[in-house]
Amino acid sequence: MEDYREPPDGPEEWVPPDGHERADQSPLTPPVASPPPGEGDAADDAVDADADAVADTAVVDVLRERLDCVVEDSRLIAAAEASRLRGVYLMLQDALAHPGIFIPNAAGLTRADLTAESEGWVRTSLAQEIGAALGVTKGHAAGLLNDAEALCETLPATLDALDVGKITRQHADAMIRQSVGLDAEATAVFEREALPKALCQSPTQFSRAVVKIREGLFPDTITKRRTEAVKERRVDCYGAHDGMGVLAVRAPIEVVQSLHNAARLTARALKAAGDDRTLAQIETDTIIDALMIGFTNDSDQKFGGAPGVGASGVGADRLGGIRPTVYVTVPVMTLLGHSDEPGQLDGYGPIDPDVARELAARAPSFTRLLTHPETGAVLSVGRDSYTVPADLKRAVQLRDETCIGIGCDRPATTCDLDHREEWQHGGQTSLTNLQAACEQHHMIRHNTTWTVTVTDDNDIIWISPLGRTCRVPRTSNVQFAAGTATTKHDDTANDERKELPNTPPF
Template sequence: METPTFPQESTPPPTEAETFAAMIDAVRMFEGFSRWAVACRAEAIDRARLWTEATDLSVPTTGGPRWSPRVAGNRVLVTELACALRISERAAENLVAESQALVHDLPATRKALQDGRIGYRHAQVLIDHTNTLPPAGVAAVEEAVLPRAESLTVPKLDRATRDLRERLHPESITERHTKSVADRHVETCPANDGMAYLNAFLPAPEVTGIVNRLRDIAEQLKGEPGEERTRTQLMADAFTDLLLDGTTIAANASDSTATGVAVEDRSTPRIDAPIGGGIRPRVLVTVPVLTLLGRSEEPGTLEGYGPIDADTARRIAARAPSFTRILTHPETGAVLSVGRDRYAVPKDLRTWLRVRDETCRFPGCNRSAAGADVDHVTDWQYGGGTDYGNLVHLCRPHHRVKHHTAWSSRSASGGRVRWLSPSGHEYETQPATQVHPSAHKRLQVQGSATPIPDDPPF
């Protein structure tokens, strides 16, 4: 007798909503993994911190008094983390401080992060708002805010925590603001397409006054006949004009209001004098010689920034008095001129090194070579020569790290420097510009029988 067969029950294909839900669930799952990982990273970093604080990592040095074990340990840890993780030393310092706070001051926050209930940015909000509170205040903020953190976005959590911090802080906001004003500063950040950001950390009233003035200027200019720039462009142009060729008023022509914004006293005369008149910064711009002659559109290089378009490079090289023109050979890359009217490698070794390095040569450091020390890779007292192959720029902090800790370096071909960290890891830094000091004669362009001209126009 033949065994009867029954139709197999088929599984219906997932709906579009179910497919999309599965994708979102996968994202949440991997996000949970990353949150667990950063919580574990915090513990690992804090263990390293405790070890460096308990170990004397300073070394004998001829570069001044020996660092204390605590200072040497901190510098070794920060530089090691920065190199290992390919992050800035400021970011590494923040990571060490945040890890210490999560492990010792905010254990419930670290547990919530490890369980995936909050993200690292949520944890950073609690760290930022509690890092100056006494222990009782830290515990109170964590207890009150952490349950809400699981359902709030980072900006909303920040607002919810700010008021509570103000009520619990032992110092008045006036006292804290006075201390913060001492940290005011201006910094730059390169952007794409020949642009850059100029960031200023200033008291809020002054920032408000600056923005309001720029807005008023833009509104005034907007009404001028033929003005086609947008309000945003006008504010940016006014900002630039005021800083480069602006005016100022006498010291007694301003008054400090209750909000801290400087306002003009109309009863006193205004002094329309250029700010810093006659003072021009020295800026290096490297221009391929074919670009300068109009035979190529290869970008130039602005010191501390990077590539700039050929037209801007030609304009700066031909006219701008505050820029030092550096010409390079189109084939060899050899430096032909550094602000001089002849095409030979300059005798000023410091200028040559500045062109080659551009920044501090410690791994990951971007501080400009313009303000850095020129250091012997192999110390002079140990036979190191004073020549381009043994000289590099080191900013003052990293110069001290080299002489006060077990970080060491040695030269390699092509201007490279190989660094050995106290933990035994190796890192290598490359020169920013490949320049060749052996070119001491006039060079011709692509076989042309006519030497490169010494004189403008360019």
């Protein structure tokens, strides 16, 4: 990563990056002639001033050249993005024209022969193919397909402007977002009116401008569109650095704004009363406090009295209010206080050992998993049952940790349990034949020509319709020793368990 080296101490060390040297570039610190003898200090000062002026001019010239390089690179990036989108669009047309490559039982069919469902699976399979090749998620690749189709078919002038670097991808994204739902005639009018603004406005300014243009062209009223949009309300949760997470709420703006205003007013009132937390901290703690009380009916007194402050006195400490079931894998030596190895929070990753111990202390029950489970755990019911028993389900979820799909990090606890060898084809309901797969990746395996195998070291191998091989390594360190499902325990297993306490928190 040489582009990110430490900056030089002075202009004399500045060197244009590779590929951007200019033959006519002037040196940054040209030599300065010595003053005539006898001129004294005044002459020296004048020479120093002239030297500084010359050096400044040289630096300005080089900075201008570098700025020209940045502008040219940005134009090339925009052109490459336009080329990529055109390539993605052409792949989509080829895939739809030859669906037998991507879905089973479609050999010899054309796009005209496809049902809407079959076409959807061709698109899904191609999106996974592109995503795996680019190292992005299937959802991201599906977005590329949608954007490419929109620009190539309904916004060609926008794509041309991107190709020559007159606009950025952010401008093109705004055009795509705001053209959704417009008919062909309205889209043409929208592009004709909006595109000139993109040439002279930043993406942020342009995004606001095109909303107004779209509003005048949209056939449905904003009231009707809002009614439909409210149906898409949702909550998203994803992890951040250092044991933090982000909760995003998509809901009607007046509701979201009211929540924010309430938190801000509370924060200002508490700050004025002498609270030593920052306003941002108080706002966050207040929302956490309101949510946890609403979910659990616990009072402030139980947690210390101040909104968002738990018994430990630390802001945002609401562990005592957590009621939903979560999986926290805690090393046994960490539970015993003999190690500070982090715990593992399902769907996130490593968490602070003190937090892991506190969650474990509050847990109403435990699933004991050391280097191997108790040998009496049911890890296979063979062909006796298609339904997966509860302890076998937990074993699969803890082993897989997340969906086995390419680039998918959906927690295994929210995934389907997929029989690798299908039940109707003789597959067993066993640990070795089950895997956690989100609904999309479960259906991809069954409805497209993607295939899945497992390596000797238990990694997942996906083979794409175009013959690409994609390895999905295991992220969990939970392992299961070979054994039989029995209620009788051998002496060795009993000896190992006797070394461990039997009461929480172990």
